[in-house]
Amino acid sequence: MDNTLNIPETTLKRVVVIGGGFAGINFIKHIKDEKLQIVLLDRHNYHLFQPLLYQVATAGLEPGSIASPLRNLLTPDDDFIFRVARVDYIDQEKNRLKTGDGALAYDYLVIACGATPNFFGNKELSKTVHTLKTAEDAISIREYFFSHFEKAARSTDKEKHEKPLEVTIVGGGPTGVEVAGAIAELKRNILVKDYPTLNVDSIRITLVEALDRLLPAMSGYSGRISKKYLKKLGVEVKLGKMVNSYDGETIEFKDETTQNCDMLIWAAGVKGNLINGFTDDQIEKGQLLVDEFNRVAVYENVFAIGDIAFQKDKNYEKGLPMLAQVAIQQGNHLGKNFTNIINGNPLEPFRFKNKGAMATVGRNKAVVELSAKIKFGGFLGWLSWILVHLFQILGFRRKLVVMGHWIYSYFTYDKGNRIIIHNQP
Ligand SMILES: Cc1cc2nc3c(=O)[nH]c(=O)nc-3n(C[C@H](O)[C@H](O)[C@H](O)COP(=O)(O)OP(=O)(O)OC[C@H]3O[C@@H](n4cnc5c(N)ncnc54)[C@H](O)[C@@H]3O)c2cc1C
Structure with missing residues (x-):
């Protein structure tokens, strides 16, 4: 052998x-x-x-x-x-x-x-976009994001101070919605304090979805509510738009319109x-x-x-x-x-039992669907999202650590892991 x-x-x-x-x-x-x-x-x-x-x-x-x-x-x-x-x-x-x-x-x-x-056959995209599938991807997004602001802060170019970042998230499923909401909260609660010399208000966050609604795997109710939450947070939601190409500076859509973009996060599928x-x-x-x-x-x-x-x-x-x-x-x-x-017994066929779906958009904002009839959002949805995720994380120590971070962030509005390790000048 x-x-x-x-x-x-x-x-x-x-x-x-x-x-x-x-x-x-x-x-x-x-x-x-x-x-x-x-x-x-x-x-x-x-x-x-x-x-x-x-x-x-x-x-x-x-x-x-x-x-x-x-x-x-x-x-x-x-x-x-x-x-x-x-x-x-x-x-x-x-x-x-x-x-x-x-x-x-x-x-x-x-x-x-x-x-x-999944880039749906568009291999060129994989060279210029950020994906979110591995721990390396997540760290790379974090480092690129904060490095971008550090670069803008030390630049003498006034234009970089006026328009520090245009970020686009592609894919209106739970991952895209969650990333867009979290970046909008970072902008509102953290960047504005961390970078007083930059015009943080002008940071543009766009969420792009090819279909005509968000959260296509959930009900129309969840799609509408999440869009409303994101708009409240200042995220521009573009529906019915497909990305054709991205060269690191400009996105070209299938309908031939374009958009400036410093950072494209690809959450369009796997x-x-x-x-x-x-x-x-x-x-x-x-x-x-x-x-x-x-x-x-x-x-x-x-x-x-x-x-x-x-x-x-x-x-x-x-x-x-x-x-x-x-x-x-x-x-x-x-x-x-x-x-x-x-034991030499016959095999049993697998039957999937759907336990529902949920997505969070940010503090006190989430959508939860337990069945076609039981759906809710707001604080109760957000609390349910927190409890389900805490329950699913493996290991008692990690549950405690995550809960500690969430409680601390909830009361202080702070996110303490704004660390750049690899992306040094
Ligand atoms: C950003 C994000 C958010 C998500 N949110 C949700 C959610 O809210 N709810 C939900 O239900 N699902 C969610 N999912 C989906 C969920 O994480 C996956 O469905 C689930 O992880 C699939 O489990 P798996 O065991 O099939 O694969 P994985 O959990 O991906 O595990 C695959 C393992 O295989 C290893 N591996 C891969 N290739 C090789 C190789 N060639 N040789 C050796 N090892 C290899 C990898 O290192 C990995 O450890 C999310 C996924 C992502 C990326």
Whole structure:
């Protein structure tokens, strides 16, 4: 058996899991006590709570409060091994995968490697925009943003003082709405105090969405309320606009209009983070096509869960949404099905239970939908958003740290993580 990652030889069946995100860790928690050798491979040594990435990008939280070391979440033992490794290729025929550090054989493979930003075929955009998918992305946005103001402050060019920044967020889903709201609050509560010589009022924040409404995956009510909240915060909302190109200074839209832009944050969507080795008929809309048991077509020992998996059910003909709750439920369910496999019992089909959706726009402003009939916004929505996110963050210490930051910010209006580490002059 190939083994170049220093994985102990074993007589047990080896399950290799690629990705320690929501799907991967929930799957492993279910099977950790089974008689299996479980190997988790992740290119990072931490699990990232992506729903709060926008707060790292806008100086509300430090990265460590939303990233949990995987060796801490899932303690290694004789039969559970974790390695930091990037999987580059999967040879389904030979039950073998390749990483940058060598190859590894598996009996079962669970692919849970998440998603990556989708530029919808426009590769040029990826060179000039900021994305928000990883901890590195969030830190890069924060540093670019504050470096921009430092540059303007030390410049003798009056125009830079008068118009310090034009920022555009593309994508009117929850991430775009949350980023736009958080930047507007930064402008109002922090920048105005930090940079008294700059004309902070003239900072232009635009949120652009290709469809004719915000939060397209939620109801019209949430779309309208979030737009109202953003306008109150001074965000310009442009609907029905598609970005064609961005050269670092000017955005050109499909309708041939243009807009100046110093910083473009791309929150327009994600696609599966595919690993090489799959054929076209195993891929649907950039994700791995799976059946109701999360098996990738043809090979019965290869499974995909979370954002990387394209799975339909009767309520989701276009595929399940790429959300944490889907990844968590699929991880748990596949864990139970592995117990069925070990005990020789039939597999149970996966059924997604939608627990609702929410998005926050800022202090005391959020929209929550628990069902088609139960929807609310305002302070109650915001409080619900806070409680749900605190509950979901992994680890007691991180919950306390995040809660501490939020309480402090609520009473002082301060965001203490305005740190520039890499982007020095
Ligand atoms: C900014 C943002 C905000 C979001 N907000 C919400 C929200 O409010 N509510 C919600 O439900 N969902 C939200 N989501 C979506 C949610 O985070 C994802 O649906 C969820 O993380 C998917 O879980 P996963 O386990 O499939 O993938 P991930 O959590 O992305 O984990 C994938 C793991 O695989 C690893 N990996 C990737 N490629 C490789 C490789 N080749 N080799 C080794 N390791 C690899 C990565 O390092 C990562 O640890 C948000 C996402 C983003 C980006």
